[in-house]
Amino acid sequence: MPNSAPATIEDVARIAEVSIATVSRAIHTPDKVAKSTRQRVNQAIAITGYTTNAMARSLRMGRSNMILILAPDIGDPNFSSTLIGLENEARAHGYGVLIGHTQNDPERGLEYLKFLSSGQATGLVLFTGHEPFGHQVLGQRLPPSVAVFEPVFGSKISYVGVDDVAGARKAAEHLLSAGHRSIAFIGDSKTRLGHQRRRQGFDIALDAARIPPNQRFVLEGEGTIESGRLAVEQLFMRDQLPSAFMCVNDATAVGVLNGLTARGYDLPHDFSVIGFDDVPQATYVNPALTTIRQPRTAIGRQAMSLLIKSLGDRTMERQEILLMPDLIVRGSVTGPARR
Template sequence: MTEQPMPVASPATIEDVARLADVSIATVSRAIHTPEKVANSTRLKVDKAIAITGYTANAMARNLRLGRSNMILVIAPDISDPNFSNILVGLENEARTQGYGVLIGHTQNEPQRSTEYLKFLNSSQAMGLILFTGLLPSEYQSMTPRLPPAVAVFEPVFNGGLPYVGVDDVEGARKIADLLLSEGHRRIAFIGDSRTKLSHMRRRQGYDAALDAAGVPREGRIIVEGDGTLESGRHALERLFIADALPTAFLCVNDQTAIGVMMGLQARNHVVPRDFSVTGFDDIPHASFISPSLTTVRQPRSAIGKQAMALLFGLLSGNASPDSEILLRPDLAIRNSVGPPPRTLPGR
């Protein structure tokens, strides 16, 4: 007796989802691509129908059969950055809802690697780009007509306009500066100023806005440049000690810088926050484990990733503006590194 082959189920279609959810095909499309425009009850029906039919899971297979890439390329300068992993979770989760996967291009801060990844994009092996680096490769402008849509995330692009999703750096820095001011600090140093990193520049704007509102004169404000690394925090601190230009509080451009400042202070036998207050920005995991735990600005990293991928799909479908900038609101993580200023400035 000859065995009969098992029937192969046909891939689910958008029509199957619409039929099961008892809605139109257009409504299914809106629920997938622009869920904010669909009533919650309708979106839940569509989500349930997608889960039952396996429509989302089949999207990758459909793309392959049609000869289209089903991948999004993410270019990052340093995948060990504590901010990267949580943003990546949001990116991947949103990509999966559209039937896409994520490829990670690690540049290791080498411009040549960025150029190589652009060539990869140019060969149609990815449908879109998420850029973490804050800098466009020099060849990007000449290749733009042949490249798919791109979105910058976490760090705005300095040398060219790209749609951007990130935290509101100005608001976050202003909030943390207001906290220091409320404790009585007036001599607040900004550590991590930059002429090339827009996120650093925006945080400096928030710092200045808070101090302006509090009537702190601009003359005499302590501003130290830095690249956002732990070592830059330590070096900034040493420069201030050598110059005998000490503040009572350090508003650091990110947590890594703040930890570097705290390490330098501890090496000089100073106690935080008794002698100096220190704040960061980002709320990386290590911020809550150091001693004292770091008061900082918390970024909604997973939500940033989700919004960035959603914006990219909006660009792919023609439903989003290439000039879009989406800024998510930050929160304060108040811990143990901030206190009132000392009555007398500590010695060296």
């Protein structure tokens, strides 16, 4: 029943009958200690259950092997699978991750930034789409950082995400090839770069199909379920209806589906709907949502890989890695209804 305080390097040294320096070397640079000594040390480690105190180590070395992940909303369906990619890649390189849940609260963000300045973390992953609030307040330079999902506007922070333009184009082309000619775009944004790029992909596809842009079929929205519902209502107050809805993301699409169902339409017979993201919920709305899948785990993996590289090479320039998304065909798209 080993109780008491955890073993320190001192305990190990005493048992192995060496100095603490030798213990440290046996652990971190084993080839610098004689084989027999190394064995005695390893035995002592086994006996004591020693693990090195990360705080003391980081304090002494002036850096840690922890990466801080700043996320405004841990409940975001895009977050958890990306996190897994981040974690696995970090681990493979001997790094650990610290999750900073900011709840979009600048104060919390600031608190987590202290992990950086105090050396508890050395690198930064941003889910936020903007530089952390008040990092200038702290009077510190940002450490090596990488943004995921949403590029950081006007910053030299690297970015790993999906190719929004290409993905949206795929979505629109799927609708077009099903025969749709009047397609609404739901979720136009003046502020979110990623959503603007999706709009761009939509425009390109329609243009390539020689369909003239129709501004009345482009509705704004902030990418929430509620905004999708709202867009449907707005559209129904006008004279003309599209035969298909291309939504800026799945949340919007779920809202559109809801709004349409609430109005008594039979989907996908009456209207086709396509989303973007492929969140877990996409499979169990009714009809199941045809959408564009973000390669989330791969995004996480690549982002971490890039970050670790730039940890080793501080002169590395900004990079943007765009991954290609896939079309996932489920039940919400079919040919246009005869009306």
